[in-house]
Amino acid sequence: MRVGFPHFSTVYITAKAVANKLGASDDELIIPPPMTQKTLDLGVKYSPAEACLPYKLTLGSLIEACELGADVLIQARGTGICRLGYYAKDQEQMLHDLGYNTHFVNLDVSEHKIQSLKQLVKDLTHDAPLPKIISAVFFGISKLFALDKIEKVVQKTRAVEIEKGEANQIYREAIKAIDEAMERKEVKKITKEYIGRLNQVPINHTANPLKVGVFGEIYVVIEPFANMDIEVELGKLGVEVHRTMTLSRWVKYSLFLNYLGMNEWRGVHKLAKPYVDHDVGGDGWESVGEKVLYARKGYDGVVHIAPFTCMPEIVAQNIMQSTRENMPVFALISDEQMGKQGMLTRLEAFVDLLEFRRRNGKRI
Amino acid sequence: MIKVGIPRALLYYQFYPAWKTFFERLDAEVVVSPPTNKTMLNSGISRAVADTCLPVKILLGHAISLIGKCDCLFIPAVTSLGEKTYNCSKIIGLPNIARALIPESPIILDPEIDLEKGRYYLYHNIYKTGHYFISNPFKIKKAVEAALESNFAYRRKMSDFGITPIQAISGNEDKNFDRKQGKESSMRIAVIGHPYVLYDNYINHNLISKLQLMGANVFVPEMVPEAMLDAATTRLAGEAHWSFENDIIGAGEYYLEQKVDGIVNLSVFGCGPDSMMVKFLEHRAKELGVPFLPLSIDEHSSEGALLTRLEAFVDMVKRREKVCV
Numbered sequence: 001m002r003v004g005f006p007h008f009s010t011v012y013i014t015a016k017a018v019a020n021k022l023g024a025s026d027d028e029l030i031i032p033p034p035m036t037q038k039t040l041d042l043g044v045k046y047s048p049a050e051a052c053l054p055y056k057l058t059l060g061s062l063i064e065a066c067e068l069g070a071d072v073l074i075q076a077r078g079t080g081i082c083r084l085g086y087y088a089k090d091q092e093q094m095l096h097d098l099g100y101n102t103h104f105v106n107l108d109v110s111e112h113k114i115q116s117l118k119q120l121v122k123d124l125t126h127d128a129p130l131p132k133i134i135s136a137v138f139f140g141i142s143k144l145f146a147l148d149k150i151e152k153v154v155q156k157t158r159a160v161e162i163e164k165g166e167a168n169q170i171y172r173e174a175i176k177a178i179d180e181a182m183e184r185k186e187v188k189k190i191t192k193e194y195i196g197r198l199n200q201v202p203i204n205h206t207a208n209p210l211k212v213g214v215f216g217e218i219y220v221v222i223e224p225f226a227n228m229d230i231e232v233e234l235g236k237l238g239v240e241v242h243r244t245m246t247l248s249r250w251v252k253y254s255l256f257l258n259y260l261g262m263n264e265w266r267g268v269h270k271l272a273k274p275y276v277d278h279d280v281g282g283d284g285w286e287s288v289g290e291k292v293l294y295a296r297k298g299y300d301g302v303v304h305i306a307p308f309t310c311m312p313e314i315v316a317q318n319i320m321q322s323t324r325e326n327m328p329v330f331a332l333i334s335d336e337q338m339g340k341q342g343m344l345t346r347l348e349a350f351v352d353l354l355e356f357r358r359r360n361g362k363r364i
Numbered sequence: 365m366i367k368v369g370i371p372r373a374l375l376y377y378q379f380y381p382a383w384k385t386f387f388e389r390l391d392a393e394v395v396v397s398p399p400t401n402k403t404m405l406n407s408g409i410s411r412a413v414a415d416t417c418l419p420v421k422i423l424l425g426h427a428i429s430l431i432g433k434c435d436c437l438f439i440p441a442v443t444s445l446g447e448k449t450y451n452c453s454k455i456i457g458l459p460n461i462a463r464a465l466i467p468e469s470p471i472i473l474d475p476e477i478d479l480e481k482g483r484y485y486l487y488h489n490i491y492k493t494g495h496y497f498i499s500n501p502f503k504i505k506k507a508v509e510a511a512l513e514s515n516f517a518y519r520r521k522m523s524d525f526g527i528t529p530i531q532a533i534s535g536n537e538d539k540n541f542d543r544k545q546g547k548e549s550s551m552r553i554a555v556i557g558h559p560y561v562l563y564d565n566y567i568n569h570n571l572i573s574k575l576q577l578m579g580a581n582v583f584v585p586e587m588v589p590e591a592m593l594d595a596a597t598t599r600l601a602g603e604a605h606w607s608f609e610n611d612i613i614g615a616g617e618y619y620l621e622q623k624v625d626g627i628v629n630l631s632v633f634g635c636g637p638d639s640m641m642v643k644f645l646e647h648r649a650k651e652l653g654v655p656f657l658p659l660s661i662d663e664h665s666s667e668g669a670l671l672t673r674l675e676a677f678v679d680m681v682k683r684r685e686k687v688c689v
Contacts, residue, residue: 050639050660081450085605086640093647275464278441278476280457281450309415311636315457317413322464333415 003124004030004070006058007039009222009247010147013179014140020182021136022125030070032061032354035225044336046094052083053226053307053335054219059091066100073102074120077112081281082312113254141251146191148248150174153198155242159209162202168232170197183265187354209240212330212352213294216305217283217313220334221245227305227332228340230347234303237351242299244268244290245283268293275319284312288319295325300354302327308335328353366497367393369434369470371426372400374419374455375442377529377559378608382515383438389507390497395434397426400566404429409663411465417634418567418662420461421456421561427462427469436471436496437462443478445607450480452606452637455650464677522586527585528572530563551681553580554619556612556645557630561661568630569667571659571674575628583624585615592618601644606637616645621631626655626681628674655681 005015019029033039035057042053043060062073063272065294073095075088092104094171107122108116121133157167174194181187212234222245232243253264263269268289276288289306304320306313320329330350332343368387370376380396387394400422402555408425439459444450446570454461459474473496475489494504521532537680553575561568562584576581585593593614597604600617604610616627627649642658649656657677659670 026569048639050634052636052639081453081456083640089602090640090643093644120533276398276457276460278456278461278478281453284453284457309634309636309639311453312457314413314417315453315461316414318416318461319457319464321413322467 001072001124002028002030002070003072004032004062004065004068005074006061007032007035007223008058008063008142008219009224010175011247013143013147013175016179017143018136018140021167021297022132027069030065030068032065032068035061035223038146039167039225040336041288046098048090050309051090052310054217055087055090055258056336057219057223057226059094062091062095063098063100065289066095066098066102071102072124073104073286075104075106076109077106077116081279082310084109084282085291109254114256114259117255120156141248142184142187144251145248146187147175148246149191150194150198151246153229154193155199155235156240157198159202159240160203160205160207160233162204164236166201166345167198168235170194170201176313178190195289200307207238208352209238210300210358211242212296212354213243213290213295213297213299213302214241214243214305215283215287215290215302216332217307217310218245218250220305220307222247226334228334228338228343230303230305230332233344233347237347239351239354242294246333265289271296275323276315280312280315282310282312284316287313287316288323291320291326291327291329292323295323295327299327301330302332302352303332305332305334308333328357365391365393366436367395367434367467368473369395369397369427369430369437371423371430371437371439372397372558373423373426373564374458376554377442379515380533381518382511383597385514386494386507386511387438387497388638389510390459390494390504392497395430398430399566400425405566405663415634418632419558421663422560422564422611424462424568425457431466431469434470436473438473443476445477446479446482448480449604449607451608452635455608473589499545506654514578518614519586519590523589526583526587528563528584529559532586551580551626551678551680551685552583552624553626553628553681554624555584555628555630556585556616556619557578558608558612558632558635559586561630567661567663570660571628571670573632574671574674575678578675580678582634582636583619585611588615588618596621600648601641606641609637609641612638612643613641617648619652620645620648620652622638624654625685626657628657628677630659630661633660635653 007313015029016031039060040057042063043056047056047059056060065073075091076084077088080083088104088106088311095102101299105120107120121137125133154167154171161167177190178187181190214221214231221243234241249264253262265286268286272285279285317331328350370380370383384394389595404425405422407428408421411424412421427439428436434532437461440457441459442451459472462469463472463496473493475493478485487643490508491501491504498504518532522529555572572582593610596617597614601613621626628643645688646656648656655677657673657674659662
């Protein structure tokens with residue numbers, strides 16, 4: 001059995017860690033290559049023309065995994081409103097048509113998440129004892145938490161570092177180091193070490209960087225390839241980025257705390273209440289709330305990232321423009337036609353606008 | 365008498381008879397916007413974000429045209445119409461979009477119809493809507509029962525007599541449709557798509573009558589009995605996640621099994637559910653060797669291009685018949 005899965009930011013590090021802990025040999029887990037233009041081209045070629053970008057990217061990534069010899073594929077599944085519900089089914093048919101003899105196992109990401117994760121690990125490991133599975137999963141998750149912790153510091157440092165690109169270089173090294181760590185203690189040590197290194201990066205102490213919140217559809221917000229590294233580019237322009245949506249936060253709440261009755265979005269939903277009072281699928285409701293949240297927190301602007309034709313985000317976009325909170329929104333619609341230079345030009349204009357607004361007391 | 369405005373767009377084609385009965389039983393007057401025209405389309409387009417799909421823009425146009433003609437607008441948020449099935453986000457968020465984009469609109473009545481959340485929630489929401497007109501809960505209950513009855517009657521009428529929603533709503537059951545049907549040839553073509561694009565003749569450029577003029581017998585999803593739809597959808601695509609996709613996928617599968625000569629799928633550019641589901645049908649039509657014409661329309665599509673493609677398709681179907689027989 002050779003297991004493959006679509007590339008999604010740093011998820012591969014967790015998957016690798018879990019597989020190693022469970023004693024899988026190297027060729028039993030196929031790590032999909034990082035996303036490139038080739039992934040996108042493959043996905044676009046074999047997807048329905050009007051499917052959304054996450055569908056195309058994950059399909060491209062799955063095809064690449066199949067080329068490397070994967071025969072069991074993991075894909076997310078959800079109920080309902082958004083297209084995600086049909087990802088696995090459509091993609092399975094497509095891969096079958098392409099002649100890959102693969103079998104899909106699904107990870108439910110909308111309800112019964114923990115049961116579905118348990119079932120998934122059980123299906124893939126056959127007879128591993130439960131405590132061993134749990135400790136392996138926790139080890140994998142701890143790497144996610146460590147990476148997100150480092151990323152938070154990176155987002156701050158990028159904006160004020162004197163030599164641009166230094167923080168990013170350290171972040172890349174950190175990802176590699178954490179990927180190679182074999183023990184939880186080691187992960188902790190590495191985290192501390194790299195945060196220390198980031199704090200030592202020479203920064204401009206007098207700078208008061210612009211602050212921008214990033215939100216939108218989860219896949220395109222978190223996967224840098226899908227948003228053309230917008231956070232790094234904002235950092236180069238001297239803007240501090242804040243993003244609520246991270247993989248570790250999703251894991252923390254969806255897999256554990258939601259079962260204890262906690263809802264990470266309760267506050268955001270409350271802020272969105274005057275405009276939307278019920279779920280519209282995907283992350284639409286949250287997007288409206290987050291715009292209000294960042295406005296209340298005194299941020300200078302927000303970046304809203306959505307795949308082209310994403311239904312929930314279109315609802316959010318329509319509603320967002322009429323909220324009482326006045327806030328510049330940079331709407332990035334990502335699909336296979338996107339070009340980086342176009343985005344950079346718009347981004348520079350956006351940052352100029354924010355600076356102007358700050359100087360003139362936020363009147364425009 | 366309170367005047368309720370109902371936009372002639374989106375869910376109008378599925379539920380208008382039920383809504384009309386409901387409001388009339390509550391002693392309200394129902395005002396429906398006129399058929400889509402250019403002014404409406406333009407006013408809708410000017411408000412919404414560019415990526416929004418055409419039917420939502422049209423609904424906004426209809427809602428704007430009703431301002432000043434009614435005391436309240438009825439735009440429900442139809443979230444779920446069955447176990448584990450939902451509607452497209454835009455239909456769920458419809459009243460919120462309308463409220464955000466048309467600040468000058470009268471009160472919008474927006475009951476959330478969500479069968480997943482249980483009976484109590486549904487009753488509560490319907491009662492809240494009825495309460496706007498009348499305070500007697502028994503009368504509201506009676507109105508709901510009458511509305512349900514007229515909804516069933518409406519659906520039965522369409523599947524029994526084989527007529528389109530427009531005919532069922534307006535009451536002229538035979539006229540144009542039957543007279544044109546089946547005179548010249550035995551070509552049977554199924555036209556499938558969401559009711560709000562199939563029956564809005566302004567945006568689809570009279571697609572159905574064009575096909576009929578070319579000598580085709582046209583079949584639409586509403587002519588299939590409801591029970592058959594669900595079964596056919598399950599056969600084709602497994603458990604359904606989207607309520608209204610049943611009409612498309614299920615009807616398509618049903619007509620494929622009935623051995624029609626061709627299928628025309630009319631969908632709107634950017635439709636999320638269609639982009640995933642129609643693929644199943646296309647795949648199946650390919651398997652069975654039935655010609656399949658996917659048409660995608662938006663606010664820029666021209667009548668000429670549509671006509672050319674339809675003519676080519678019909679010619680191809682005709683020629684196939686000759687060659688095969």
